[in-house]
Amino acid sequence: MDEVTRRQVSDAQLASVLHNLDPDRDRPADVIVAEHLSVGFAGQSVLRDVSVALPRGTVTAIIGPTGSGKSTFLRTLNRMNDRVRGFERQGDVHLDGESIWSPGQDLLAVRRRVGMLFQRPNPFPMSIRDNVVAGVRAHGIARGKQLDVVAEMRLREVGLWDAVKDRLHGSPYRLSGGQQQLLCLARALAVGPEVLLLDEPTSALDPLSTEAVESLFRTLTPALTLLVVTHNLGQARRLSDATMLFYDGQLAEHGSTAQVFEQPRDARTARYVQGLVG
Template sequence: MSIQADPADPRSGQVPPATALQADAAGFGGTPSANGASSLSVVDLTLSFGPRAILSNLQLKVAEGRVTALLGPTGSGKTTLLRTFNRMNDKVTGYRHQGDVLLDGRSIWHSGIELMSLRRKVGMLFQRPNPFPMSIMDNVVAGVKAAKMAPRNQLRDIAERRLRDVGLFDAVSGRLKDSPFRLSGGQQQLLCLARALAVDPDVLLLDEPTSSLDPMATEAIEELVRTLVPKITVVIVTHNLAQARRVSDSTVFLNKGRLVEHGDTKQLFENPAEEETARYVSGRFG
């Protein structure tokens, strides 16, 4: 198996499983970086559905406070990997994992980790906008309310601030009590982003967030993603090579359940180390 090390971090790709155990013993809390973003390390991870392995023996260190793109053809396991980071696959029938994922040095499957708080820490934006059937304002603060992160009388301010953060406030200020389903697709996705940011995540997972959007909305989302770093560690799955190039600092290329190459985005696109990567990024397969 060929595993490329992250040029920015010579240790990546070679973290032995023992480190995971030590990190576990160290207790909850880990060591997030000074600016609040969290680090994600994948340690010898094998993911499978039933008898079929989706990803095998994956080693990966996601740089904290940066945007990492997961690239690969359909079926390469990138979405499965992404959904593992916030344990969205746990309930899927047949899903099994071996190895470990460390969030700030601590296993996400550690028994002391509360699943709900892990998911607040590791937020997610989906392929298509998925507003809840409640008012626009209630949508933004849904997670805040569910986790009782703020008193009731502050919810409106929080909603307004988060809507401003994603540049949606002016468009919806007069109809905060209205249905989100009358917004355009792009506006809905911005609303979902505001909702994900409202619970102050340290990591944000983006699962092809612009695949259902028009170019203007795509540009708005991409610009926003760039403003999230370095406060938040961003992992984005995309089929769009140009998008990966535009938004990410480093890129991981997955193919057939293996990590083929991981490196600085510019270098990976312009001067890939692997022939497989070169063929994919130049559009010759996938």
């Protein structure tokens, strides 16, 4: 009887069950879509006509020389540039199909959904536990005793729990640089983002810490979509599914990481990934 029942579940039914279990069902396949995005500051153009779609649950590396607009692109995606003096933009960025600048869009909600990790670890001057739950508190996601649960869960998630469980109320600045960056990651993860923007997240870390942070990034997909700005070409190759190369404010190349590194279409890309220009 059992076997009969089991056989009666058709592929179509199975697909529909799986579909219903998928937390991202009915959402666009591309979590972030930039359309002809141009950004400038006080008349100085920094990004020109960038169009790109980032599939949900993937890791995209952003490479390119200093001043090519990588960080500006990244910081535009969670509207960190909005308040910079002289910020001007054309084109649009869609998050789950809705413009991040649409009037109905709540800026704070956009930033909660699109988290960010910075080049230098920047824990707040409060206890380790308070750091993890800082965003959770601000958004009123949890409170009281729940905060302790959130803190433990996120610290476990980034593999920091055992190192800090006895000094949750201690200062975050006594942690090593790598641990501080993991703490910042836990803080960013705690508010439940869909996209994580990483601005050279390991450039201030030693190789071992870098490895720890990188291997953690890989566990975050497909639940999250990651964008990593990096100057480390090895890191881009190790980590990413797709790679974008910025050159002089333009998106020179975008494709799968294997293609960009092995069969670059653009001559500038070829020179850059071969280490001929830096």
